[in-house]
Amino acid sequence: MADSGSERSRPVLDARAAGARRFRDKIVIVAGAGQGIGRASARRFGEEGATVMVADIVEDSARKVAAELDAAGVRIATFVGDLCELKDCQALMARTKEVFGRIDVLAVIVGGTIWAQPFQYYTPEQIEAEVRRSFWAPMWLCWSVLPYMIEQRAGAIVNLATSAVVSRYRVPYAAAKGGVIALSTSLSKEVARYGIRVNVVAPHGTDSDDRVIPRDYGVTVAGTKLPPEEAEERDRFFGGKGVFGVGESVRQEVPMGRKAEAAEQAAAIAFLASDDASYITGQVLPVTGGSTFPF
Amino acid sequence: MPTEIILDPAAAGARRFAGKVAIIAGAGQGIGRAAARRLGQEGAAVMAADLIEASAERVRNELAEAGVRAASFTGNLSELENCRALMARTKATLGRIDVLVNVVGGTIWTQSFQYYTPEQIEAEIAKSFWPPMWLCSAVLPYMIEQRAGAIVNLATHAVASRYRVPYAAAKGGVIALTTSLAKELAQYGIRVNVMAPHATQADDRVTPRNAGVALAASELPPEERAERDRFFGDGFVGQRRGEFIDLEIPMKRFSRASEQAAAIAFLASDDASYITGQVLPVGGGATYPF
Numbered sequence: 001m002a003d004s005g006s007e008r009s010r011p012v013l014d015a016r017a018a019g020a021r022r023f024r025d026k027i028v029i030v031a032g033a034g035q036g037i038g039r040a041s042a043r044r045f046g047e048e049g050a051t052v053m054v055a056d057i058v059e060d061s062a063r064k065v066a067a068e069l070d071a072a073g074v075r076i077a078t079f080v081g082d083l084c085e086l087k088d089c090q091a092l093m094a095r096t097k098e099v100f101g102r103i104d105v106l107a108v109i110v111g112g113t114i115w116a117q118p119f120q121y122y123t124p125e126q127i128e129a130e131v132r133r134s135f136w137a138p139m140w141l142c143w144s145v146l147p148y149m150i151e152q153r154a155g156a157i158v159n160l161a162t163s164a165v166v167s168r169y170r171v172p173y174a175a176a177k178g179g180v181i182a183l184s185t186s187l188s189k190e191v192a193r194y195g196i197r198v199n200v201v202a203p204h205g206t207d208s209d210d211r212v213i214p215r216d217y218g219v220t221v222a223g224t225k226l227p228p229e230e231a232e233e234r235d236r237f238f239g240g241k242g243v244f245g246v247g248e249s250v251r252q253e254v255p256m257g258r259k260a261e262a263a264e265q266a267a268a269i270a271f272l273a274s275d276d277a278s279y280i281t282g283q284v285l286p287v288t289g290g291s292t293f294p295f
Numbered sequence: 296m297p298t299e300i301i302l303d304p305a306a307a308g309a310r311r312f313a314g315k316v317a318i319i320a321g322a323g324q325g326i327g328r329a330a331a332r333r334l335g336q337e338g339a340a341v342m343a344a345d346l347i348e349a350s351a352e353r354v355r356n357e358l359a360e361a362g363v364r365a366a367s368f369t370g371n372l373s374e375l376e377n378c379r380a381l382m383a384r385t386k387a388t389l390g391r392i393d394v395l396v397n398v399v400g401g402t403i404w405t406q407s408f409q410y411y412t413p414e415q416i417e418a419e420i421a422k423s424f425w426p427p428m429w430l431c432s433a434v435l436p437y438m439i440e441q442r443a444g445a446i447v448n449l450a451t452h453a454v455a456s457r458y459r460v461p462y463a464a465a466k467g468g469v470i471a472l473t474t475s476l477a478k479e480l481a482q483y484g485i486r487v488n489v490m491a492p493h494a495t496q497a498d499d500r501v502t503p504r505n506a507g508v509a510l511a512a513s514e515l516p517p518e519e520r521a522e523r524d525r526f527f528g529d530g531f532v533g534q535r536r537g538e539f540i541d542l543e544i545p546m547k548r549f550s551r552a553s554e555q556a557a558a559i560a561f562l563a564s565d566d567a568s569y570i571t572g573q574v575l576p577v578g579g580g581a582t583y584p585f
Contacts, residue, residue, distance in 0.1 A: 016566060018337070020309030048307070185582070192545035192580045204569075255481035260569040267566035276305060276557035279493075279550040281580040290481045290571040292474070 010073045013043040016267055022274040023050035027100040029092065030054060031083050031141055032109035034061025036208030037160070037269075040262035041107050044270045046074035050105070053096045055079040057110075058213050075100075082218070083110045083137045089144040103148045105273045106157045110137035111180075113164065113173035114215050116234060116244075117226055125221045127172045133219075134176035139183060142198070146191070154195045156273045159184050161202040163288050165295065167249065169234055181284055181295050188282030197281040199272040202295075204253065204288035205244055206260040255290035300361035302332040305557050311564040313338035317394035318385055320372050320430055323350025325497035326449070326559075327398035329552035333560045335363035339394070342385045344368040346399075347502050364389070371507065372399045372426040378433035392437045394563045395446045399426035400469075402453065402462035403504050405523060410513045411461060418508050419461035427469045431476060431487070443484045445563045448473050450491040450574060455584045456543065458523055470574055470585055477572030486571040488562040491585075493578035494540065496549045545580030 028045045032038040034056035046052050046069045054069070054076055056062040062078040069076045077099045081088035096103050111134035115126060122130075138159045149155030161177045164170045181200055188198040216223070226234070239247025250259060268287045271277055286293035317334045321327040323345035335341050335358045343358070345351035348369040355367040366388050370377035385392050400423035404415060411419075427448045438444030450466045453459045470489055477487040505512075515523070528537030540547055558577045561567055576583035 018309045018311040018313070020307045020311075022307040022309075024307070188580050189545050192547075197580075255478050255571065256569065257481070264566075264569040267568075268570065271561045271566060276554075276561060277577075278557075279546065279554040279577050279579050280558065280575075281545065282582070283576050283578075285570070285575060286573050287567075287569050288573075289569050290477050290486075292572070 011071060013047040013069065013072050013074070014040070014263055014266065016263055017044060017047045021049040022270070022276065023048040023105070026050050026104040027096065027102050028052050028105040028107065028273070029096055029103060029145075030107045030109060031092070031137070032056060032111070033065050034058050035210045035213060036109075037203065037206060037262050037265045038109035039065050039210060040266035041109060041269050042069060044263065044266040045105070045273070046072060046076075048270065051075040051100055053077050053079060053092070053100065055081070055083065055092055057082050057218060061213060083141060084132050086140040086144070089140040093144045093148055097148060102152060103145055104155060106141060106145045106155070107269055107273060108138045108141050108157070108159045110141070111160060111176070112215060113170040114219055115223060116169040116238060117224055118169060118230065119171040121224045121226060121230070122172060123221070123224065126224070129219050129221050130172035131176050134173050135179050138180045142183065142187060149196045150191070150194050155197070156277070157184075157196070157198045158269050158272045159198070159200045161200045161284060161295070163202060163204040163253065163286070163291055163293065166293070167253065168237065185282045185284075192281055197277065199277065199280060199282070200284040201265060201268045201272065202284055202286045202288065202293055203260060203265045204291055205250055206262055206265055208262055253291045254288065258289065260287060260289065302336040302358070302361050302363070303329070303553055303556065305553055306333060306336045310338040311560070311566065312394070315393040316340045316342070316385065316389040316391050317396065317563065318342040318344060318381065318392060318434075319396045319398060320344045320381070320426065321398035321400070322354050323347050324499045324502060325398075326492065326495055326552045326555045327396075328354050328499060329556035330396050330398060330559045331358060333553065333556040334394070334563070335361065335365065337560065340364035340389050342366050342368060342381070342389060344370070344372065344381050346371055346507060350502060372430060373421045375429040375433065378426070378429040382433045382437055386437060391441060392434060393444060395430060395434045395444070396559055396563060397427045397430050397446070397448045399430075400449060400465070401504060402459040403508055404512060405458040405527060406513055406515055407458060407519060408460040410515055410519070412510070412513065414510050415513070416461045418510055420465050423462050424465035424468050428472060431472065438485045439483050444486070445567070446485070446487040447559050447562045448487070448489050450489045452491060452493040452543065452576065452578045452581055452583065455582070456539065458526065474572045474574075481571055486567065488567065488570060488572065489574045490555065490558045490562060491574055491576045491578065491583060492550065492555045493544060493581050494549045495552055495555055497552055543581045544578065548579065550577060550579060
């Protein structure tokens with residue numbers, strides 16, 4: 001590679017990019033950028049030349065990611081808010097437009113199951129909390145960004161689904177993500193005429209060693225006390241107590257027999273957000289170590 | 296370094312295939328040639344294989360002029376022995392096989408199923424089903440020994456369209472070949488995926504769809520022919536705009552071969568290191584049934 005010295009003295013945020021600069025001059029919003037797949041996506045977009053709006057519900061997380069991008073020479077801004085709320089989503093878009101002038105890419109990472117238990121143990125309040133987090137965030141974010149992208153006659157949206165749509169212990173989250181898939185596939189048909197693409201990455205279990213924010217952050221609803229045998233079976237499935245490790249889920253469902261790295265999910269998100277996917281819209285890309293995806 | 300020749304600007308500077316060896320089966324024109332250019336642009340050493348010697352040579356030469364390490368192979372990849380010879384030659388000249396891209400295939404005729412003769416159906420299957428089957432079979436010993444490799448097969452949106460039932464059935468088979476093979480090979484670090492294009496512009500097409508096929512076309516009743524021609528534009532996908540573009544494709548345009556190549560490169564690269572057994576439709580927003 002003929003890298004002319006100065007350019008490459010900056011820290012490498014994601015070596016997988018292999019020198020690509022597909023997002024040079026592009027403005028990218030990463031919603032839920034504070035840790036895990038969101039942080040990995042922010043790093044990948046930044047590595048490839050994007051200007052990144054780092055949005056998260058937790059201020060410390062947003063600042064930390066912004067600082068690491070900034071140290072690598074990436075143009076950044078941060079936004080802190082609850083993206084399950086429409087007004088915060090609208091504020092995010094307005095702020096991005098104001099600071100950076102346009103919105104080329106929206107990556108919606110916000111979401112994730114709060115609890116893991118059989119459906120009958122979910123309380124109605126828990127179910128509402130799951131749907132609020134994993135369904136409404138993409139719905140409001142997509143709706144809020146559309147006026148900007150339609151005016152530009154250009155844009156790319158990547159939503160996240162999950163392999164949990166065919167797994168166990170996360171029925172409300174699965175239902176929310178099934179809704180996100182249909183949101184994406186049907187929206188894509190409407191906005192193709194404006195040059196806007198909408199796609200979905202569907203991850204399986206992904207390592208997020210950088211997770212500091214608990215799954216129930218900001219949730220005031222109490223957890224359920226499971227019968228011991230129910231809790232044990234669940235923990236065998238996930239390979240840990242209250243965490244998602246390498247358990248039966250990975251052994252039964254994932255031919256590769258391992259969890260994903262967050263950077264592997266980010267690589268797929270970056271592909272769909274980039275012009276490399278210029279003829280791809282309304283599709284679901286499973287990043288699942290070979291497990292079968294039903295949509 | 297040679298090269299201010301840019302084979303594919305969409306790579307945007309990426310070198311994901313530096314040090315890798317890639318076979319493009321059916322590299323002579325269209326999506327195959329575009330895939331050879333994209334992988335070459337990203338640093339791969341490329342074996343350009345095609346049925347037509349002049350086409351394979353042309354692509355090898357244009358890659359070599361851009362500084363890509365390139366070789367060519369000519370043979371009918373519907374035949375197992377030729378697929379095996381391709382693998383052996385690649386191993387001998389380029390040292391290993393990291394990526395196999397199977398672009399060979401494509402419908403020969405377009406007509407309603409009842410107008411296909413048995414011989415035509417067999418010819419369609421020979422062209423679109425057997426090359427991926429034999430190519431996958433032939434490459435496996437090398438990739439299993441390496442404990443690494445990535446295979447990309449091609450399907451088509453014609454699996455949910457009209458006038459190409461034998462071709463569609465062949466490609467449905469290629470999808471199942473891929474998804475089931477992926478489950479077996481994950482343990483060896485080998486990934487197998489499918490890219491499913493919709494109509495793609497191939498301005499560089501010089502080899503006719505019936506190259507090497509000795510069979511006569513069917514006589515179609517005039518009204519059948521007229522209806523088909525309205526659907527495709529002129530009876531063949533990819534040349535002139537027909538009804539199917541508006542019926543099936545929200546983006547309402549053909550794809551460029553380089554757009555298909557970008558998806559092939561993604562699936563063949565380490566960017567897809569956690570993706571195997573999947574179908575990636577590149578169809579301008581058309582709904583894909585698999």
